[in-house]
Structures are given as structure tokens and as C-alpha cells.
Amino acid sequence: MxxxxxxxxxxxxxxxxxxxxxxxxxxxxxxxxxRLVQRVNCNNAQTQTAINECAKLSYQRADKKLNRAYQQLLPTLETSRKQKLIAAQLAWLKFRDTNCEFERSRYDGGSIAPSIYFGCLENITKVRTQELQEYLKSDP
Structure with missing residues (x-):
């Protein structure tokens, strides 16, 4: 009892x-x-936690597209250009992450900080994806 x-x-x-x-x-x-996991309705996020989760999911989708473009481009390049792309991508990743940490730092301790960080990651990632897709179009 x-x-x-x-x-x-x-x-x-x-x-x-x-x-x-x-x-x-x-x-x-x-x-x-x-605790049961519930799907977040990103079309109507009502809390900061939900907004943060949606920003993370949106970034993850953008990152998948980036990786697809990168994986498509890499095998089309001759060895010397392939090495340069790998080096450029590593440098770009470091820049992206550091830059977004800087943007997020303005809101340190605030509940909006994750949303700012993931939004930054998503925006920069989309730009880089477009660049890689352009390389795919212009390289034989």
C-alpha cells in the first residue's frame, strides 16, 4: 500500500x-x-525550449545538405584540388563554430543563447552549401 x-x-x-x-x-x-519524448511543433513553437529545439533541428537539416554537397563534390576533384578543399573545409568549420560561439556569447546565461547559436550555424552552413553546390556546377 x-x-x-x-x-x-x-x-x-x-x-x-x-x-x-x-x-x-x-x-x-x-x-x-x-518521460515521453514529444515532437516539437516547429510551425508553432510556444516556449523558448521549443524554439531552441526547432533551431537545432533546422541547423541539423542544413548540415545534412552541406555534407551531401561536400560528399558529391569531393570525388569530382583531382587529388591536389581535393586536398585543398579538405583543408578549406576544416578551416571553414573552425571559423563557423568560433564565429557562432562569438554570436552566442552576447546572450551567455540566457535561455535564447542556444537559439542564437543554432540559427548562426544554420545561416552560415546554408551559405557554404550554396558555395559547394556552385563548385559542383562549374567543375567538370
């Missing part, structure tokens, strides 16, 4: 936090295991 009361008390506490839960009868819930 005591264990059942603990489970019910945990459920009430969690429901007051507006957190979806799943419990198994006769066990004490482990908060790390009972």
Missing part, C-alpha cells in the same frame, strides 16, 4: 509539472525513464 501511495504521489507531482509520464504498477518511478 505504501508503495502504491508513493507511485500515486509521484504521478500527481509529475502531472502538476505538465510532464507526460508512464508508470509500471508496483514499482517506484524513475524520472529518467518515464
Amino acid at each position: 505504501r508503495q502504491l501511495l508513493l507511485v500515486l504521489a509521484s504521478m500527481l507531482t509529475l502531472s502538476s509539472l505538465n510532464t507526460p509520464t508512464v508508470t509500471i504498477a508496483g514499482t517506484t518511478p524513475d524520472l529518467r525513464e518515464i
Whole structure:
């Protein structure tokens, strides 16, 4: 009976936090295991946490496109140009990450900082993807 009361008390506490839960009868819930992952509606993000998550997802999509363009371009180049592209891409990645850290630093400690960071990553990544796609069009 005591264990059942603990489970019910945990459920009430969690429901007051507006957190979806799943419990198994006769066990004490482990908060790390009972949170259900919900998809974020990026067309109508309502919280800063959701906005941050959407910014991250948007950047990840842009990064996938960048990697596809890079992987398409690389085999079309002769060895010396391939090495130059690899060096340029490594330097570009360092610039992108450092630049976006700088942009984010203005909001250190703020809840908007992740959104600023991922937005910066996405924007710079899209520009670089366009550059790589142009190289693909112009190289034989």
C-alpha cells in the first residue's frame, strides 16, 4: 500500500509539472525513464525550449545538405584540388563554430543563447552549401 501511495504521489507531482509520464504498477518511478519524448511543433513553437529545439533541428537539416554537397563534390576533384578543399573545409568549420560561439556569447546565461547559436550555424552552413553546390556546377 505504501508503495502504491508513493507511485500515486509521484504521478500527481509529475502531472502538476505538465510532464507526460508512464508508470509500471508496483514499482517506484524513475524520472529518467518515464518521460515521453514529444515532437516539437516547429510551425508553432510556444516556449523558448521549443524554439531552441526547432533551431537545432533546422541547423541539423542544413548540415545534412552541406555534407551531401561536400560528399558529391569531393570525388569530382583531382587529388591536389581535393586536398585543398579538405583543408578549406576544416578551416571553414573552425571559423563557423568560433564565429557562432562569438554570436552566442552576447546572450551567455540566457535561455535564447542556444537559439542564437543554432540559427548562426544554420545561416552560415546554408551559405557554404550554396558555395559547394556552385563548385559542383562549374567543375567538370
